[in-house]
Amino acid sequence: MSDNKNNNAPIMQLWTREGFAGPLSLVSRSTYGPDFLSVQGPHAPRRCVIEGLVPQDQSDADALPSVVATSKLGVRLLTSARTQPMPFTVRNVEADELHFIQAGQVKFDTDAGSLIADEGDFVCIPRSVAYRFGPTGGAMRSLIMETPSALNLTPPGPVGMINFSRDVKLAAIDLDIVSTGPMSLLLKTADGEITRYMLAHDPLSLGGQMTSSVPVWKLNLSNIQLHAYEPHGGPPSMFLSSRDGEALVFNLSARSGGRPPVHVNADFDELVFYVRGPGAWGGCDEPGTLTWVPKGVPHHGPSEAVPEGYQAWLLETRATMRFTPEALAASELMETGNYFRHPSVSG
Ligand SMILES: [Fe+2]
Known part of the structure; x- marks a missing residue:
């Protein structure tokens, strides 16, 4: 030093x-x-x-990611190491979430579409977008940032730092998600308070994307x-x-x-x-x-x-x-x- x-x-x-x-x-x-x-x-x-932090969801499929750090402003850091897909759906009603995939491959299903994230990917899930995720083979590890206000890609210029058309990948509808139920939907607040709804149908079963803008995206650090x-x-x-x-x-x-x-x-x-x-x-x-x-x-x-x-x-x-x-x-x-x-x- x-x-x-x-x-x-x-x-x-x-x-x-x-x-x-x-x-x-x-x-x-x-x-x-x-x-x-x-x-x-x-x-x-x-x-x-973070390998030394063993989140509950590593061994308990019903658990949520574990909190690493909190703050009075509502900014939080969490970590996930799921070995099984989430058997429920979550909607964070007070924070945007940015998931960074440190290890493994992870499929995210949301009510704005689905995407598969690989190591080094940031995945943005804005407030009140319902989602669930799970590893697509083996174990995964992620670090998650929650912020009360909306996250946006804000490079210093419109081109150069990020090639938006090439590298920012938007979620797309996965028609294979069938509308079977019942399914739990957990509404989560900034302090981690959970309200559990039981739905007759899977909230992530979608028919089509009707707008060109999609709020869920991924971008690799590299x-x-x-x-x-x-x-x-x-x-x-x-x-x-x-x-x-x-x-x-x-x-x-x-x-x-x-x-x-x-x-x-x-x-x-x-x-x-x-x-x-x-x-x-x-x-x-x-x-x-x-x-x-x-x-x-x-x-x-x-x-x-x-x-x-x-x-x-x-x-x-x-x-x-x-x-x-x-x-x-x-x-x-x-x-x-x-x-x-x-x-x-x-x-
Ligand atoms: Fe500094």
Whole structure:
């Protein structure tokens, strides 16, 4: 963690509002802002490998995805590892959902159509679209983000970062879903409250799509172009955001450029999901490593200029996230230089 504290050269530390879109302050200092000896309390950086979080739905087909982190703003992170398809249908009436497929292949059926998602795909299911999903062979693993306001693909330009016509795949009607019943439909609110309806018919049995717009789509992380300001790098560019700005999502895979200064992010928690290598991103080399730096905590972050390459994405959220007890138990305190386990943690 100390490769950035070279000699006695001054260390740059950047404080920013509104991500990188608002006021900022850059200072030099002789000591390394991310260093801390120990910490007590909840507002502390952590890391975990999501394989270590065993969701209930892995062994219990009747279970819902397990919550990893919550917030007062209603932004939540969950994880699923189903081995069986959902025997019920869910409609999230208070949040849009973005499912990232870390492992396996997953079929999503919704009341806007169906699609099959593969590793590296983001799948967007807006609020009040009913859905169910299941692995199409073997086990799957996903990380799910819920946001109260609508998610949209918002790259910085209409072309370039995302090839919409080629790479954004819309759900399509699956006529093989027959209208057999009875079937449970679970209405889910932002705090996880469940109201269970029993329907005489399968709500996802559809006849045809009558509009050209389809709200359910998928996009693979590897098809989102990276944005860098040559030769120094600069901040990443978001490709997806929520309408009220409580969540911004960036491709944070390997890219060229220099290492940015130490950062204090005044308004956003930063959660990076390291998907896979081959290259390591600082202290992250296990696929499915989730790192969390709460807002206001000085951090540097590993260099993104990794020649071997790696895949990762960043969620910046105005919500102040809190890990659930299960996620706390499966995670460890993290240093915020290169995102290794903090040296105060034994083992
Ligand atoms: Fe940052």
